[in-house]
Each structure stands twice: as structure tokens, then as C-alpha cells.
Amino acid sequence: MVGRATLRQGRNRTFALVDLLEAKPHLKPLVRSIIADPTEFAPFPLLHILPNLFEIEFRVRLLSPVNITLHPSSLVCFQRFGTRIESLHLSGLSFPNYLSFARVLLAFTNLRHLTCTSVAIETAGGGAPLTVLKRRLSEQMQLKTLTVDYLAPMRGATVRPFLFSPGLAPSTVEKLRIAARIGPDAFESNLPGWSRLRSLVLRFHHGGRTLTGVVKLLEEFQSPELREVVLELEPATSIPAVLRNLKSFNTDAQPAQDVLKELEHRLLRFSHLSMTWVSPPLRRRALWACELSKHFPVLSQRGVLILKSEPAFPPGHDGAVHALVVSPDSTWIASGSEDCTIILWDTNGKITRQWVPHGYEPVRSLAFSPDGRYLVSGADDGKLIVWELSASGDARQVAVLEGHSGGVTSCACSPDGTLIASGSLDATVRLWDAATFLERRVLDGWPTPEVPSLAFSPDGRCLAGGSSSGVCCVWDIACDSVLHKSVHGERHVNDDDNYYSGPESDPAARHPFTLGNTQLATASGPGVIEVWGVYSEKEKGGRLFALEHLRRVNDVSFSPDGRLLVAAVGNGTVTVWDAHSGTELSVFEGHKDGVMKVCFSPCGKYIASASWDETVRVWRTGDGSCVATCPEFNHVVTRCITFSPDGQLLVSGARNGTVIIRKMKDLVPVDI
The missing domain is CATH 3.80.10 (Leucine-rich repeat, LRR (right-handed beta-alpha superhelix))
Structure with missing residues (x-):
């Protein structure tokens, strides 16, 4: 002892x-x-x-x-x-x-x-x-x-x-261990000869400039007895972020991929070597080990490329969930994340397929085609990629839509399956032909240099876009005209408002709005919801009424039949109005913190809400009773929430990457 x-x-x-x-x-x-x-x-x-x-x-x-x-x-x-x-x-x-x-x-x-x-x-x-x-x-x-x-x-x-x-x-x-952050200019002259050195251990924070410094160190290190070299790379950020940085990192003399090849070449000079990447807990260690092996293929083949990480549960993403969609036939759930991956889930919560679609760029938006055959993804690389899904869940890339000069933050498929819409950091809204995958046009009328989030109306006649500053536009798709435009002041956020505007990693906060067949509802200002007419000549572009609240409104949604309007409010309540008269019908109380997200079930009988109190609640629309309270796994805050089109599933995605798929029959067995 x-x-x-x-x-x-x-x-x-x-x-x-x-x-x-x-x-x-x-x-x-x-x-x-x-x-x-x-x-x-x-x-x-x-x-x-x-x-x-x-x-x-x-x-x-x-x-x-x-x-x-x-x-x-x-x-x-x-x-x-x-x-x-x-x-x-x-x-x-x-x-x-x-x-x-x-x-x-x-x-x-x-x-x-x-x-x-x-x-x-x-x-x-x-x-x-x-x-x-x-x-x-x-x-x-x-x-x-x-x-x-x-x-x-x-x-x-x-x-x-x-x-x-x-x-x-x-x-x-005989054994030297160096721990540091080393840049490419860390050594101004050759290191002295180490006559007895047999083992060299280098422990660094990984990154592009660090690896350049390691290459230089190995090149200049002089020791006739040196046989063992061990690299231990500690995380400055997550493995996905590191891979993204390596992809974009370039020195004045050579691109990142050449630096990685040179590093592998230098290591292979030694008879005993290993490269260990240390990472925070990962949910999908095998996936990231495979991605690392693409950069160091020989080390991987020799079994000396090691990814050291504690497992994280439950299975899911290793970064915030930005997008969560369910296929029209309710067979598949797709999620996109800050960790640069897409995961395809089955209805039992099992991962069917996972892949890195946009070259280590965060996936910001996803959309299924109406027939469920295609999945469209948008990411920070400015591209939309169309994936064809098989019955077994395999995904095959069929098209890359290029034209945006900034990251794609929103995409949507029209209900008739003929169009794909995209919004980008370049402050444009574009329409693409869903059959040829060619760009049709850039929509006019977007009045602000901010990022729009997009949604088609249920009947597909128009497209709405909203930004974080309160700007909202509605386009008539058939005639390419602006039906309605409302411009509001910036959404000032107070700490005591419990206002949620998206995770810190979002390039822009989303403007809460919802588009029905005949009405548009927008949340703007200090707790104000405005309802606008969309189509009729009398109401076109006109505000029908305004609903005032004491707290910030973080999300709004119409019921499937368009008769009701529900809002997620910063004071922890869920409020329902008559969408045509503006009459307040009920206030659901139970959350202990601000409500961030809210949505109706396809049948309209239930409302799901997600709150900063780390719970998801299911309410009965008719009487406002809370029929289920679901604590999120490991005390995380839900980022996205949606029902499956058949109403049998309630799916949520969290800021820590967790995706939870719940069966409604387990939450409300009497009614489902």
C-alpha cells in the first residue's frame, strides 16, 4: 500500500x-x-x-x-x-x-x-x-x-x-513527455540531441496550428535511440468541431490535408508509435473513429489510431439538435445537428443510418418530400443536398443544389412536391425545381439582410419567411408576388422575460410565426401576437387583430383545421385563442419556467409544449388538462418538438444532442 x-x-x-x-x-x-x-x-x-x-x-x-x-x-x-x-x-x-x-x-x-x-x-x-x-x-x-x-x-x-x-x-x-499548445513557430532552431531518449510523448490540444507544430517538432527532433513516439491530443472542442477546423485550416505553404499526411509520414519513421485522440464523452464513438481514420489511413490499418472517450447515453448527436422532421408516412425520423451529422431513426428510437453529409459543416435544416422518397438537408457550406431514401433506410445522394453564398439555415418542400425552398445567411430566399433540382428563381421582396426561416402554407399556395428582427414576408408562389409584409422593431430580450431565441450556436435566432391557409400569425414586440389575413382582397396584407401578453411569446402555431392559435409564453404558460376572433379560450399552467416550443397533434386533440424547466408536457386541447409530463433525459433543455403525421409519435430533440421518440399510446393510452 x-x-x-x-x-x-x-x-x-x-x-x-x-x-x-x-x-x-x-x-x-x-x-x-x-x-x-x-x-x-x-x-x-x-x-x-x-x-x-x-x-x-x-x-x-x-x-x-x-x-x-x-x-x-x-x-x-x-x-x-x-x-x-x-x-x-x-x-x-x-x-x-x-x-x-x-x-x-x-x-x-x-x-x-x-x-x-x-x-x-x-x-x-x-x-x-x-x-x-x-x-x-x-x-x-x-x-x-x-x-x-x-x-x-x-x-x-x-x-x-x-x-x-x-x-x-x-x-x-530516456522518456520525455511534453504537454503544450504548440504553433508552427514554436521552435526557432533545431532541438539539441537527446542521446539516450527512447520514448517521446506529446500531449497537445488538437487543432490545425497545433498539428503543424508537431510535424515540425518530429522533423527537428534528434535522438538516435528514439523508437517510441506517442501523440495524445486533448480536446479544445468536440471531435466534430476539430474535424471541421482541420478541413478548413490551411497554412501559407500547404493545405490541411497535406499537413495530416506529413504528420502520418513522420510518425511512421518510428517502430513503436500511437496517436490517441482524447475527447469528451461521445454517443457515437465508432462513427468518429471512422472519420478520423480517413485522415490517418495507415495508422488506422496498423491499429495505432485510438479515440479515447467515455460513452454517453442515450444514443444521439454529439452536438445541439438544429433540425427534427418526421417522414409523411411516419416511418422515419431525421435529425440534423451542430455535430455535422444526420441521423435517421426508426419509430422505436433505433439509429438506422448516420452520416456526415456536408463535410463537417453543421446541419441546420431538414425537410422530407411529400412522398417521403427524398430528404433535403441544408448546412453551413451553403449547399442543399437531396438524399433518396430506400425502404431499409439507406440514403443515396442524388443532387447538390448550389447557388447560395452563405450557409443554408432553412429549407422546406411544397405540399405538392414540386418545389424546394431555401433560406440562407446570404439573406436570399430561393426556389428549386424538385424534379430537375435546378434553381427556378430568387424570390423578391425580402427586405432585410437577415436570415429567413421558411414554411409553406398547408395548401401550398404561398411561402412565408420570418427573421429574428420581426420581419415576415408571404409570397404567392404561383405569381411570384409579395402578398403580405410586416416589419417590426428588433426583439429586445430581457433576462426576466424568459425569452428563448435558439441555442448560442445558431447563426440567427428564428422569428416565431405560423402560416395557415388563410392567416399568418407573428410574434413580435414585448409579448404581442399579430394575426394577418393572407388571400382575400379585403384582408390582403391587413392586420386582423393583435393579442397582447405580459411576457414574451417564444413560439406560435395554428391548429390543423386553422380554428385555434396556440402560443408558448415566457411566463411558463401555454395560451390558446380562437384564431378568427382573437378570443382567449384557455391558459394551460404547469410549467415551472418559460415555454420555448409548442405544437398541435395532427388530430388537433393535443398540444405538446417544451420548457426551460427541462420537461415536455402534453395537454388536452379541449379542457386544458395536462395528460403527460415527460422529464427530458439527463436534465437537458428541448430544442425541437414535433408530432408524427399519423399522431402516434411525439419526438423531441435537445441542446445536448439527445433525441427522444415517445409513443403517444404510452403517454395517453385511453385516447390513442
Whole structure:
């Protein structure tokens, strides 16, 4: 058994441990490691009475490095009574100069293992005295393993130039471990020869510039005995985000793919090698391991490309869900995510197919064709891709629709299946022929340089677009004219309004609106819903009435028959009105926080709502009773919610990537 003593409450804690060990001498051989604050640690008589002590870790309690200078008497104690100490770990310390740092190393005469983490040197100089100490240290140095970081301190220099001096660590170290963020210009000159080095471990935050620095390090590192090289790449972000960054990263001299090929080539020079990518918990580790293998095929074939991650449950995306749609025959559920993937689910919640459709760009929008044969995806690469789905769930790319100069944030298929509409960060709305997949036209009348979200009317006669600033347009598709346009001021958000405008990763918040066959409802201003006529000459472009609320309205939806209008309100309520008269019919209370999303079931008998209180509720439209309360998995906030067209499923997608498919018969078994 190895005992570790932690001494962090002043010198009295050290003396208390001494008293305990003197009273119980059988414990002395068990203490083999000490963690202490060097500014408070009293080495004598503790070192004298611990026969098996071999490791000391000096760590300060403050976040920023603390400037220390050990008293000469302490150094003498370490030199006289610390001969059994072979391992020294320095963390979060700052030395006034290299002289002070060198004196600490000289005090441990039998040092074999040294770790320096976030250690700073205030003044780099040392002159002749430092030269003398370097010579003494080179005669005494017996280091076998060295761990050092390259993180630049807030002030001063690092210990690396000193330790890497010829005659010191390069002469004795057999295993070198470097932890750092390395850029392409990290090394200005060749590293010195490491005559005995057998193992090199590099632990970095992965990214384009980091990998360029690693390539340069491996190219310039000189060691005739080096056989083992291990790369451990820690996450700065998620694996999908890293792959996206690698795809877009280019140096002045070569593109990212060439950098990755060069890195693999450099690693293959060594007989023992491995590359380990460390990631936060992943729901689909196998998928991302496969994607990594495309960049490092030889390492993957040799079995030395490793993705290290804890599993996450339940199965789903590894980023926020942006799009969630159900096929017209209610057979498939498709979800698109910030993690750049599309997942095709069956009705039992099993993943049938998953793929990366847009080259590591977040998938913002999805739409099924009315016959369920095609799935359209839009992403940040500015493209729409049309996928043909088989009966078994396979997806085959059949067309790529190009024309937008910015990311596609919304797409929709017309009810008759003849058109595909798309809205983009380039502030345009485009129509595409669903048979030829050619662009028909860019719709006129969009009055703002913001991103529109789109929806066709149930009868397919018109298309509506809304933006985060409250602008909403309706186009007559047949004659390509603007039927209605309402412009409102910016939607100012107050913390106490419980207003939800989409996850932080959205390029633009969506404007809450809903389009029926004859009416358009928009949520605008401080809790105001406006209902507009769409087609009749008398009502065309005119506001029928306004509904005022005390809190922000986050979502609105017409019932399937167009008779009712429901709103998700920031005060935690769900409110239903008569869509023709504007009469308030009922207010559903039960949520403990603002309601974000709301929708009717296809039969109109139920309303589903999603709230910041991390629950989804199902309400009976007729009497306002809550028939089901569904806590979301692992306390996550629902991002999207929808019913299947046959009304048998309630599907929700969350900000953490979770997709939950619930059967309505399990929620309301009496009625379904």
C-alpha cells in the first residue's frame, strides 16, 4: 500500500503529522508521497523519519503562480535527508530566476523523475553563477523521465530552455513527455540531441496550428535511440468541431490535408508509435473513429489510431439538435445537428443510418418530400443536398443544389412536391425545381439582410419567411408576388422575460410565426401576437387583430383545421385563442419556467409544449388538462418538438444532442 500525505494548511499541519507518526511508528513506512505548499512546508524532521518517502509534489493553492524562494536551510534539509526522493513534481510555481530553480534541483541529489507544470521564471538571466550551477547540475543529473509543458506563463520565461540545455536533460532522459499548445513557430532552431531518449510523448490540444507544430517538432527532433513516439491530443472542442477546423485550416505553404499526411509520414519513421485522440464523452464513438481514420489511413490499418472517450447515453448527436422532421408516412425520423451529422431513426428510437453529409459543416435544416422518397438537408457550406431514401433506410445522394453564398439555415418542400425552398445567411430566399433540382428563381421582396426561416402554407399556395428582427414576408408562389409584409422593431430580450431565441450556436435566432391557409400569425414586440389575413382582397396584407401578453411569446402555431392559435409564453404558460376572433379560450399552467416550443397533434386533440424547466408536457386541447409530463433525459433543455403525421409519435430533440421518440399510446393510452 502506498500512502500519500497532503499538507496544505500551514506548518502546523506538518508538525501534527510528525506527532502522529511518532505516536504510531508503524505508519512511517507507509508514507511514500507528500503533496505540500512549498511556502508552508517544514522539511525537518518529517523527511528524517520517513524511510520510504520517494515523491514530493510542490503545489500552491492559488490559481496564479506564486513566486517562491526556498530558504537555504530547507535546501540543506532536502540535500541531507531527501536522498531517497526520486520523483519531484512542481506545479503552479514561479521562481525569481534560473538560479533559484537550479538550487532546488541540486537539493535533490537522487532525482530520477521531474515534472514541471505551469512553472515560470521571473527573470531569465543568471550570468556566471548560473553557469557554475549548470555545471554542477550536469555532473549530478540522473533524470530518467521528464515531463514539461510549453504553456507560456503570464509573465517571465519557462523552465524549458534551462532544462533542455546541452549537458542537462538531453544527456540523461530516456522518456520525455511534453504537454503544450504548440504553433508552427514554436521552435526557432533545431532541438539539441537527446542521446539516450527512447520514448517521446506529446500531449497537445488538437487543432490545425497545433498539428503543424508537431510535424515540425518530429522533423527537428534528434535522438538516435528514439523508437517510441506517442501523440495524445486533448480536446479544445468536440471531435466534430476539430474535424471541421482541420478541413478548413490551411497554412501559407500547404493545405490541411497535406499537413495530416506529413504528420502520418513522420510518425511512421518510428517502430513503436500511437496517436490517441482524447475527447469528451461521445454517443457515437465508432462513427468518429471512422472519420478520423480517413485522415490517418495507415495508422488506422496498423491499429495505432485510438479515440479515447467515455460513452454517453442515450444514443444521439454529439452536438445541439438544429433540425427534427418526421417522414409523411411516419416511418422515419431525421435529425440534423451542430455535430455535422444526420441521423435517421426508426419509430422505436433505433439509429438506422448516420452520416456526415456536408463535410463537417453543421446541419441546420431538414425537410422530407411529400412522398417521403427524398430528404433535403441544408448546412453551413451553403449547399442543399437531396438524399433518396430506400425502404431499409439507406440514403443515396442524388443532387447538390448550389447557388447560395452563405450557409443554408432553412429549407422546406411544397405540399405538392414540386418545389424546394431555401433560406440562407446570404439573406436570399430561393426556389428549386424538385424534379430537375435546378434553381427556378430568387424570390423578391425580402427586405432585410437577415436570415429567413421558411414554411409553406398547408395548401401550398404561398411561402412565408420570418427573421429574428420581426420581419415576415408571404409570397404567392404561383405569381411570384409579395402578398403580405410586416416589419417590426428588433426583439429586445430581457433576462426576466424568459425569452428563448435558439441555442448560442445558431447563426440567427428564428422569428416565431405560423402560416395557415388563410392567416399568418407573428410574434413580435414585448409579448404581442399579430394575426394577418393572407388571400382575400379585403384582408390582403391587413392586420386582423393583435393579442397582447405580459411576457414574451417564444413560439406560435395554428391548429390543423386553422380554428385555434396556440402560443408558448415566457411566463411558463401555454395560451390558446380562437384564431378568427382573437378570443382567449384557455391558459394551460404547469410549467415551472418559460415555454420555448409548442405544437398541435395532427388530430388537433393535443398540444405538446417544451420548457426551460427541462420537461415536455402534453395537454388536452379541449379542457386544458395536462395528460403527460415527460422529464427530458439527463436534465437537458428541448430544442425541437414535433408530432408524427399519423399522431402516434411525439419526438423531441435537445441542446445536448439527445433525441427522444415517445409513443403517444404510452403517454395517453385511453385516447390513442
